[in-house]
Amino acid sequence: MIINHPLLGPRDAAEFTYLGDASLINRPDGMAENALPAFIDYGYLRDNVAGNHRELWFHEQGDRSWLVVTRHTLTHEIVKVELAADVARKEGRSK
Amino acid sequence: MTQTRRLSSGLINRQRPLNFEFDGKKFSGYQGDTLASALLANGVQLMGRSFKYHRPRGPFTSGSEEPNAIVELREGARKEPNTRATTIELYDDLIAKSQNRWPSLGFDMMAVNDLFSNFLTAGFYYKTFMWPAAFWEKLYEPIIRRAAGLGSASLEADPDCYDKGFLHCDLLIIGAGAAGLAAALVTGRAGLDVILADEDFLIGGRLNQESFSIDDQAGSAFAASTYEELASLPNVKIMKRTTVVGAFDHGIYGLVERVADHLKVPADGQPRQRLWRVYSQSALLCAGATERPIAFENNDRPGIMLAGAMRAYANRWATAVGDRIAIFANNDDAHRTAHDLHRLGVEIAAVIDSRPEAPTSAHFEVLPASEVVNTHGRLGINSIDVKTPQGLRQLQVNGLGVSGGWNPNIHLTCHQRGRPQWDPVISAFVPSADLPKSLLVAGAANGKMTTAAAMQDAVTMAMKIAKDLGHKPKSLKVPKTSDESVSVTPFWYVTGTQRGWVDQQNDVTVKDIKLAHQENFRSVEHLKRYTTLGMATDQGKTSNVLGLAIMAQTAGQSIPETGTTIYRPPYSPTAIGVFAGRSRDKDFRPVRKTPSHKWAEEQGAVFVEVGMWYRAQWFPRAGETHWRQSVDREVKTTRESVGICDVTTLGKIDVQGADAAAFLNKVYCNGFAKLDVGKTRYGLMLREDGIAMDDGTAARLAEDHFVVTTTTANAVSVYRHMEFVRQVLSPDMDVQLISTTESWAQYAVAGPNARNLLRKIVDAEFDISNEAFPFMACGAITVCGGLRARLFRISFSGELAYEIAVPTRYGDAMFRALVEAGEEFGGCAYGSEALGVMRIEKGHAAGNELNGTTTALNLGMGRIVSTRKDSIGAVLSRREGLSKDDALKLVGFKPCRASDQVPAGSHLMTKGSPIDAKHDQGYVTSACYSPTLGHHIAIGFLKSGDKRLGETVRLVSPLTNIEHDVEVVSAHFVDPEGDKLRV
16 A cells, blocks of 8 residues: 655555554543543444544654544545644644 | 477577476477476476376466466475476476376376265365364374375475565556557557566567467567567566566555576576565556366366467477367367467367357368367377267367367456456456556456457557556557457357366366255355365466356356456465565564674673564673573672673653653653653553553653653554654644664663772762762763763662663773773673563563553552543553452562472462362463572462462462462562662
8 A cells, every 4th residue: 555645745555554543533531520431432432434434554664653544444545644643633632 | 208299480499409307207398498388399298187186187278377287396495386387487407396196197096086086076075074073183184185285395495585676667567468568569659667567488478379460470570579679668667577466555566576487596696586566657457368168078188278278389389289189169269279280280180169150171170069078098188079960979189179268367457356247248257347446457358359459459548548647649550460250159068077177276077066056055155165166276267267157057047147256366376485585584574783782792692582682691601501500690790799781672762842741741650740850760651441551761851851761672662652642642742752772872780889880980070979869860971081971870670770871882882891890899791681580589560561461550550540640541540340459469479399480371379279260360470580589489460469468379380280389479579678779
């Protein structure tokens, strides 16, 4: 596979390591009152998508960017690649 | 023996005769021959025995689709089993042997299997030998394996090397036959970067194997002149002897180039094969077509082969398969074999055509509406029985060409689960629109079965590809060709056939397919697995479509209704070595050496692999004959005076930025916000699920600067995790990370004399007294007269200890200086084994304890998980199931009888309870002999262990027959109060 890195252009997937569902961006607040059930959902519940799937890849043999790659799970077509930090900010994460 | 079956002409080099050996007999052939063509030219038809029934077999094809003529090539370590004689390029002194026969190819004892064929039909593995189970392993399977086999491996290390390479192109053309050459001309002339790959050693595909002309020149001459033009274009790379083995995602293709397989031995430094990964903008599959047989009784004898192959042997290799030939076919194309052979002077007994309206010939007899119903001959065909409308006839022949039509080579179109579709016009599967992205198909592979149509198709596709990539290609006027008639009428098997072979390599017959149907294995996937149709090394290239056509006919349904199996990589058998490339033996993965490696080697150190690192395990001295002597000495010297250990392998991560402390507060479960500058703190990282991930120290060198250490094994994954937290969870934190593992050489100096030793090294202006530089202090210093260094007062051994870091390029000098400075105190270097002993004596957790199942609570550190901040893993570490009252706790164990060991991996049982998994109380994780205490000790996890100190428990290891009592003690065997650390 080839991942079109937003900063570096097309790179072979062998340069990356895979983590999983990009829903991992939305880590619950550990100090909140309902933290335990929220973390169980966060840690263990995933959608098993047959179609476009947003997932986290790390450019380990490259610039060490975490990326959000939108990949079609049936065709492996990659429709979008974003810096995970940008996506995280858009989704409301900060410090 | 002379080459009695040689014809005139051909594309072999008669100026260059070659000698070779098959089954110990000497033969000669010519440059340009394959092993199969040279043997056929010498009158040898018998080249192997079949897998199950040990039937005599000869070559059935002239290419990589060969099911029968598979041999062991070369000898000794280079011996390669299951090599197709039809693709082995002849070289001088080639040595090959037939396989799967005993004692000889001509007389094979196991041919007795053929007599028991009734018992060896489809599914015999499943039906026979079901009971008793123990017999299967001990009796049946060894017998079957001995009887049915495909060659043997050399069992020696492969002496050759293999390479890997990467290529980029605008267009990869797969196959250099008529279509591939036409496409290469259009796109090469238009300036595209083109790779043209073909598995053959001669470019041209069937152009070299047919007699028809292309624009008034021979097909082979057209191929040669086109090759010349293409080779002159700098933007076209022609790769002969190169098989495209797989089509992968995003335009990536795997190619295997056989660099030196046509040589006796690769030249010095030359790889045997190369695996190329080609990144293409587009690809064009011009792989042509493969002929398929018709099934009839005893259709597998040597001398029977596909009609197109017979023609290829005659035209390209100037070889007649026999001197009296018959052809059996359902199509016009096969008649060309008879015409070509007749023209070359071979006698044609008859052309048997299943169609009533077969073309006629002035030169030989054509029997329309006729079928071959049986064949005869022990080790080769000598006659055939032909059923004609006029009655049964027997013809004496020693060669029979068979053709049931041609199947487009669509394999690569299926590598991403594309499903082919049935084309009733050519009665074959063609690619559907469901192709891998950026792959197009042209020529015979696309169902265009005449040369002119194939070339026109290729030109059209090439024009489209060139335009899509922004080029301005000129079209190519497709040359006139003389092969126009390819009419075919489906005809699969002769009625009444039982032992008519479909898959010759796996011995699957018409009867087996009917039996599968009868026993309700009717889906094509079931048919395949139940009969093993298409599962041999040829992957059913000649047999799959025939097999499922017979299935369809038996079931009374159409072929599209029956469906088809699809193909996966590799296209043809591929040596495992080429996938490994240079990554074997010592080069399997990179080796990382510590800065003190050279010194350690000089001392005769024994090394151990820790991940990619080589660490000195211990340093034997004169007179020490057992490793324990060395390790015990190193421990004692360190505990009594001073020892020096290379700890560079620990991961080091530099953390800088205004939010550095807040960041560490998030990744460590214990608090870091309030750590003073100039202080170091132990830190435990959890995974988000609450399990301990890694531990280490973080030293605060400045308000906004920390140096974090990780365990050796987790250096990479901890860094990845910290970047995840930084970029994904806290993108706005002002913090930057970089791994500095390889930038700093780091050494532990431990023991009562550690400070005295360091005073000789650290420059005088730095006060390292206990008051000025207490336990857990850290700071930048200089050593040896101005060299910048870092000093950390941390201890893994439990002694007064420091770790000193210098830039890696000074690592070797620093280590030597430390050792020399230690001599005054009788100090020594200690290795990873002594390090391990001292940390077990001290009860420090390491990899065996941080084993992916344990929590901070299990490790006896439950209280350090802060509840006053939001750190990774803290919430889930408090889950009910992980914090039960009887949770495992880290404790120490000592044997009740002083001489007993306490081996790691042993399990613990309450005294008097049954010894089974249900009553398991815990397990031992790390064990050693403690030279300090004089007996064996261990640490491990025990249910409610912290409340059971003093209890005697049963230690059991059923695998090693160990069972004795041990006492539960504190994990801190040495200096439990930590007084020695603080002096």
